Structures are given as C-alpha cells and as structure tokens.
Amino acid sequence: MTMSDDRGNAAGYLGWFFFGTALGAAAALLLTPKTGQEARELLTQGSGDVAKKAQEFATEAQGRAGEWLDKSRELFEEQTQRLLNAFEAGKDAMREEIRKGSTPPRA
Numbered sequence: 001m002t003m004s005d006d007r008g009n010a011a012g013y014l015g016w017f018f019f020g021t022a023l024g025a026a027a028a029l030l031l032t033p034k035t036g037q038e039a040r041e042l043l044t045q046g047s048g049d050v051a052k053k054a055q056e057f058a059t060e061a062q063g064r065a066g067e068w069l070d071k072s073r074e075l076f077e078e079q080t081q082r083l084l085n086a087f088e089a090g091k092d093a094m095r096e097e098i099r100k101g102s103t104p105p106r107a
Helices: 003-031 036-100
Strands: none
Touching: 003 036
C-alpha cells in the first residue's frame, strides 16, 4: 500500500464518517418523539460531538501526514546517498583505469 493509497482511504473514511453521522442524526430526529426544544438540544449536542470527532480525525491525519513526510525525507536521503556512492565508485574505477594506463572508451 502506498502513501497515496493511504491518503485516498483516509479521505474516503472521513466522507463515510460524516455521511454516517448525518444519517444517524436524521434517523434519531425522525424516530424519537421529542419536543422542539429537546430536538434542538439534541441537534446542538450532536453537532458538538461531530465537531469533536472531526477535530480528533484532523489531528490524527496531521500526525500521520507528518510521519509520511519524515519517512519520505528519510527515503529520499537514503536514495540520494546511494546514488552519490555509486557515482563516486564509478569515478574511482575510471581513475584507476586511467592510472593503469588504459584510455577511457569514447562515445
């Protein structure tokens, strides 16, 4: 699974979370006998819960994004170092061949 897959899944989960929350709130309002005041209080409480859950999700997503960024930097640095090492090894091998007296191949 790639990081882009994880991001896509996280966005999908968030969308389904909000859809389920809205559906549950609507069902609760339609299926329970409440006065107008009670229904408003229930809606206010429910919206506060949704906001809290959304904030928790956002905080978690931000933490994961930071982890992904750190891991990406680490992988980039490792690959860059490997490339530099290979380049230096090639230069050293060419210098050694020149030192031995052979000429470098011409392209």
